[in-house]
Amino acid sequence: MPVTQKALATHLGLTVGTVSRALNDYPDISAETRARVRAAADRLGYRANQNARRLSIGTPETVCYLMPRQLGVHVPPFVAELLAGLSDAVAERNWDLLVVQSEAGAGDEETLVKLIRSNRIGGVVLSRPLKTDPRIRLLTEMGCPFVVHGRTASSDAYAWYDVDGQEAFVTAVNHLVHLGHRRIAMICAPLQNAFAQQRLDGYRRGLRLNALQVPEGYLQVAEFSDAGGASATRILMDLPRPPTGIVCASDEMALGALAAIRDRGLEPGRDVSVIGYDGVHFGVHANPPLTTMAQPQARAGRRVGGKLVSQVGGAAPRTEQELQRAHLVRRKTDGPPPKSVAMTDVSIREETT
Amino acid sequence: MPVTQKALATHLGLTVGTVSRALNDYPDISAETRARVRAAADRLGYRANQNARRLSIGTPETVCYLMPRQLGVHVPPFVAELLAGLSDAVAERNWDLLVVQSEAGAGDEETLVKLIRSNRIGGVVLSRPLKTDPRIRLLTEMGCPFVVHGRTASSDAYAWYDVDGQEAFVTAVNHLVHLGHRRIAMICAPLQNAFAQQRLDGYRRGLRLNALQVPEGYLQVAEFSDAGGASATRILMDLPRPPTGIVCASDEMALGALAAIRDRGLEPGRDVSVIGYDGVHFGVHANPPLTTMAQPQARAGRRVGGKLVSQVGGAAPRTEQELQRAHLVRRKTDGPPPKSVAMTDVSIREETT
DNA sequence: CTGAAAGCGCTTACAG
DNA sequence: CTGAAAGCGCTTACAG
Numbered sequence: 216m217p218v219t220q221k222a223l224a225t226h227l228g229l230t231v232g233t234v235s236r237a238l239n240d241y242p243d244i245s246a247e248t249r250a251r252v253r254a255a256a257d258r259l260g261y262r263a264n265q266n267a268r269r270l271s272i273g274t275p276e277t278v279c280y281l282m283p284r285q286l287g288v289h290v291p292p293f294v295a296e297l298l299a300g301l302s303d304a305v306a307e308r309n310w311d312l313l314v315v316q317s318e319a320g321a322g323d324e325e326t327l328v329k330l331i332r333s334n335r336i337g338g339v340v341l342s343r344p345l346k347t348d349p350r351i352r353l354l355t356e357m358g359c360p361f362v363v364h365g366r367t368a369s370s371d372a373y374a375w376y377d378v379d380g381q382e383a384f385v386t387a388v389n390h391l392v393h394l395g396h397r398r399i400a401m402i403c404a405p406l407q408n409a410f411a412q413q414r415l416d417g418y419r420r421g422l423r424l425n426a427l428q429v430p431e432g433y434l435q436v437a438e439f440s441d442a443g444g445a446s447a448t449r450i451l452m453d454l455p456r457p458p459t460g461i462v463c464a465s466d467e468m469a470l471g472a473l474a475a476i477r478d479r480g481l482e483p484g485r486d487v488s489v490i491g492y493d494g495v496h497f498g499v500h501a502n503p504p505l506t507t508m509a510q511p512q513a514r515a516g517r518r519v520g521g522k523l524v525s526q527v528g529g530a531a532p533r534t535e536q537e538l539q540r541a542h543l544v545r546r547k548t549d550g551p552p553p554k555s556v557a558m559t560d561v562s563i564r565e566e567t568t
Numbered sequence: 569m570p571v572t573q574k575a576l577a578t579h580l581g582l583t584v585g586t587v588s589r590a591l592n593d594y595p596d597i598s599a600e601t602r603a604r605v606r607a608a609a610d611r612l613g614y615r616a617n618q619n620a621r622r623l624s625i626g627t628p629e630t631v632c633y634l635m636p637r638q639l640g641v642h643v644p645p646f647v648a649e650l651l652a653g654l655s656d657a658v659a660e661r662n663w664d665l666l667v668v669q670s671e672a673g674a675g676d677e678e679t680l681v682k683l684i685r686s687n688r689i690g691g692v693v694l695s696r697p698l699k700t701d702p703r704i705r706l707l708t709e710m711g712c713p714f715v716v717h718g719r720t721a722s723s724d725a726y727a728w729y730d731v732d733g734q735e736a737f738v739t740a741v742n743h744l745v746h747l748g749h750r751r752i753a754m755i756c757a758p759l760q761n762a763f764a765q766q767r768l769d770g771y772r773r774g775l776r777l778n779a780l781q782v783p784e785g786y787l788q789v790a791e792f793s794d795a796g797g798a799s800a801t802r803i804l805m806d807l808p809r810p811p812t813g814i815v816c817a818s819d820e821m822a823l824g825a826l827a828a829i830r831d832r833g834l835e836p837g838r839d840v841s842v843i844g845y846d847g848v849h850f851g852v853h854a855n856p857p858l859t860t861m862a863q864p865q866a867r868a869g870r871r872v873g874g875k876l877v878s879q880v881g882g883a884a885p886r887t888e889q890e891l892q893r894a895h896l897v898r899r900k901t902d903g904p905p906p907k908s909v910a911m912t913d914v915s916i917r918e919e920t921t
Numbered sequence: 922c923t924g925a926a927a928g929c930g931c932t933t934a935c936a937g
Numbered sequence: 938c939t940g941a942a943a944g945c946g947c948t949t950a951c952a953g
Contacts (some may be wrong), residue, residue: 217685219930232941237933245938264687266623267930270945275619280667282652289849290652295643299635299814300671311688314633314667316655316717332570332615334946335664470853496642500794500823502855572946583924588948598922621947623929687930923950936941 300516372534384417444471653869660677708722727888
């Protein structure tokens with residue numbers, strides 16, 4: 216039997232109302248009473264029944280994280296870290312963090328409506344939005360506070376935390392160009408994902424800034440996994456003029472690319488350069504160690520959680536937007552193009568235009 | 569304004585009691601009334617306020633997952649998959665899944681007491697128990713249903729799901745012995761962790777079964793990370809008689825071992841064999857691809873979640889115990905010991921006893 | 922078969 | 938400064 220306010224009250228010869236106000240620091244309670252109540256509560260291990268409390272105050276004080284899946288077979292690697300930060304940020308304000316498996320856009324809307332209507336959640340965190348994401352519209356319409364981990368094109372109206380994927384791919388392309396590459400391909404994730412489109416935009420922009428174009432077949436959209444990266448790479452290598460550099464929408468895809476390149480008897484970083492995206496810890500153990508655009512993993516979850524809480528506290532969504540930058544981590548899969556190829560590339564701009 | 573039972577009731581000319589019973593399929597409600605109520609509820613998008621419902625029925629209908637951390641710097645890789653399965657299993661019964669960051673045994677007890685007392689959780693899932701884990705004692709004393717992902721020595725009294733780490737390391741050692749190894753070392757995780765002790769027991773047992781002993785310095789307890797694996801490996805390689813085979817308590821440690829071996833100009837799988845544990849997807853991309861004892865990741869979360877729910881439903885904890893087996897996945901880091909070494913090893917049993 | 926009422930454990934105007 | 942009371946939205950004996 217958990218101890219209730221009623222138990223405290225009778226124990227102290229007070230009434231539940233007084234106990235409640237004492238516990239909640241109402242200013243009209245005498246210092247002495249407050250102290251007595253506190254002491255008794257501590258001694259008896261009183262904890263307010265949150266179901267009762269939340270029913271009474273009318274807010275669920277809990278945040279829902281829609282855990283993404285299904286893009287690759289498994290849960291994306293950032294999820295665990297994000298959850299850790301989220302749970303901390305939310306717990307600081309004594310809120311709870313509910314985790315729900317996302318159906319990747321399919322059943323999510325129904326799930327959210329149910330959770331909101333049943334007063335189970337007062338805020339939502341979304342990862343990896345689609346380019347036009349029905350969940351964002353839904354949450355906006357329902358007036359449910361939310362923050363998007365990632366962002367869509369219509370990003371001005373809501374709170375989000377994102378890493379600038381477009382800039383990152385401009386940087387990656389620039390880096391390859393400076394190394395001497397002219398034939399640069401991209402292996403991208405399915406384009407219904409907002410992040411995929413952004414990274415693709417960066418790739419295109421990077422080429423354009425360097426007066427290069429996207430040769431036929433150089434943009435490969437593949438399954439978002441190492442297997443997808445591998446098969447896309449095989450296609451690229453079979454091209455009449457295969458690329459000398461490949462930028463990949465994720466480290467996982469890049470790992471697949473490395474495998475496919477080695478399978479051809481070529482050496483990543485010498486015969487073909489590969490740049491990944493994410494900066495997963497594991498990249499350092501790849502064969503060879505993977506050059507990548509690393510996101511600042513540090514505490515994305517805390518940031519996202521903080522944004523949600525302050526929004527619930529009244530902050531305007533558009534003040535809760537944060538764009539981080541990825542940075543190039545050079546390891547061993549980038550280098551100048553092989554000389555033989557570089558020779559023939561002087562004329563590539565003409566040929567491909 | 570969410571629609572409530574009262575709204576439904578006045579709308580239908582009924583009373584909230586009747587509406588509630590109709591919605592909850594009480595047998596004493598006429599089929600017609602039930603149908604009318606259902607229809608209205610669907611049409612108006614009625615969802616029971618869960619705070620009210622749970623307050624009334626007296627159970628929080630939510631499960632807490634204590635997310636482990638701090639062993640390595642980051643959240644362990646299995647967490648995301650486990651959460652996915654857990655959330656599914658729990659959602660099937662219309663329960664919620666709360667995620668709380670564990671302080672790795674430190675503040676956990678206080679956290680749990682608070683959560684239980686405040687009626688926020690009706691069950692707990694624990695990962696990676698310590699050898700003697702105060703949380704287990706606490707939950708038992710408080711009468712809070714829980715299931716342990718992993719297990720301790722006193723595993724007979726509670727529900728758990730685990731993979732047989734001891735057997736796995738017997739298998740790993742046997743495998744190396746069959747390949748011709750006699751000098752087999754282990755890199756283990758800190759031994760306050762139950763899983764570390766189990767894996768160590770397996771290593772010892774495997775050696776004993778093959779009439780081998782643990783030579784001086786062959787058991788390295790290291791930080792549970794790739795860095796820990798690497799530094800332990802360096803120590804092993806500096807031994808007067810370095811091992812020809814190393815079993816590691818995790819894939820991550822094994823990756824560190826591979827790096828350290830390559831740094832010495834040696835080739836893992838040829839000069840030194842390495843076997844990891846976990847079967848993380850990433851092992852296939854290691855340099856070279858990592859041989860490992862793979863756990864059946866498939867749906868551990870669902871199993872664990874199912875156990876918790878059936879326990880809440882009245883099942884005895886000891887009927888909810890499940891031991892899975894790991895299996896050897898041979899890739900490229902295992903092979904016979906180098907011939908030069910094998911020659912001198914015929915006498916090793918005498919020397920080391 | 923349905924209504925009326927009490928109760929779950931809180932919070933919060935409203936008196937005094 | 939504290940008490941008494943209403944209310945949050947459900948569930949569930951108890952009548953009838």
